[in-house]
Amino acid sequence: MGRIKETMPDFLGLEEAMKLTQEQNRENHHQFINPELVNLITLVNFDKCFVKAEGTSIWDNEGNEYLDFLGGYGALNLGHNHPEIIAAVESVKLPNLLQAALNPLAGALAKNLALVSPGELQYSFFGNSGAEAVEGALKLARTFAGKTKIVSCEGSFHGKSFGALSVTGREKYRKPFEPLLPIVEFIPYGDSAALEKALIKEDVAAFIVEPIQGEGGIIVPPEGYLKKVRDICTAHNALLIVDEIQTGFGRTGKLFACENEGVVPDILCLSKSFGGGVMPLAAYIATGKVWKRAYGSAENATLHTSTFGGNSRAAAAGIATLEIIFRDDLSRQAAEKGEYLLGRLRQLQGKYPFLQDVRGRGLMIGLEFTQPKQEGLLNKLTGGAVGKLASEYLGAMVAGELLNKHQIITAYTLNNPNVIRLEPPLTVSYEQLDKLLVALDEIFAKNKGFGDMVISSSKTILASLVKKI
């Protein structure tokens, strides 16, 4: 007897999924993904129904245009839906996955990456996410060195898989999953003397560091830090892993931020914009010396692998991304536009003292706010909840104002919610930069000292809590 064909479940088709209402979409996330995340996003009215995106612009289902200054946390250096990246991906007719053969596009991408990477960086491993690149880099470093200790920085962010999380300098994310990788030491970021001390016993496999801390709050280290770090690692036989997952591909005004100081890491971690904002793509690239000692034997050649790593379409996106970055001189664009934006933001800082700090390099910019006073009737009525919200989510509140009143998308940094980040596509226009500047000026002028904004945002939050109950 033949097997009875299963009836087709009541799937949501692709066409239908692209036309879901905001309420239906919210309900799916509520029931099937992460109900608490839905609540958080609803709190600051962040759950719009976006239906189209191009470059720096996004449109909602009512035809309103928004500007994206979040830029996929650094994953959209080329902007949304870059037509040439989509065309490159669609042009691929090769097998997308065929582990039994050497993928020509992966090989070409690795060659191109070696051409543009600093120093002697040569051998690439391809994966699909930043955390995966970091995992691979840590394993490579430990195998190479025959030592297990890793040194990382407080406030750092390297991803949330177990290995990457083990070297991420934020308690909040690490604590619930301990024990993590043993023997990881955290030192203050930007402190080369602390690094020297941590490496003195020569028992460290590697030091992993971001050239500018992204999630830590867009922290730019002191001038010359990375150069000193390079020398200290070399002197104490520790590998230097530079995590450029967020800073890479032109974001800070150079193809890679370590080039700002002429530093060559032993292992460089990449992801985010590598896939042109269309395909998931990540890599670590290492020197021949490191790679060969770790994996350069028949026995060790398959010690670290990834099923989708370097698949044809992702590799095609990577090849096209590198070409576009060089052809359109995106690194220079980031440097020039960043200088303009930083200059204008510093003028705003002069006008509004609660804009405590403006910092960054290229189009990786952070705005830090002074804490508002935690007093007032609403704070008392809510048992201090408003004050707590203000201290924990001030950045989110500014981001909420920018979105709801000015249709500009930004977000606070993960490890420092008092900082909002500006990481627009590197193709952003000067007119769009000016729109952001005008919006910030208006928000700051209207919310002198932020008291009013905290109160109005808190009311939205309280109202949405009431709605939920």
Ligand SMILES: Cc1ncc(COP(=O)(O)O)c(C=O)c1O
């Ligand atoms: C510097 C850095 N490293 C690693 C990661 C992790 O990347 P992913 O989220 O793709 O795992 C991030 C993500 O924000 C990052 O900014």
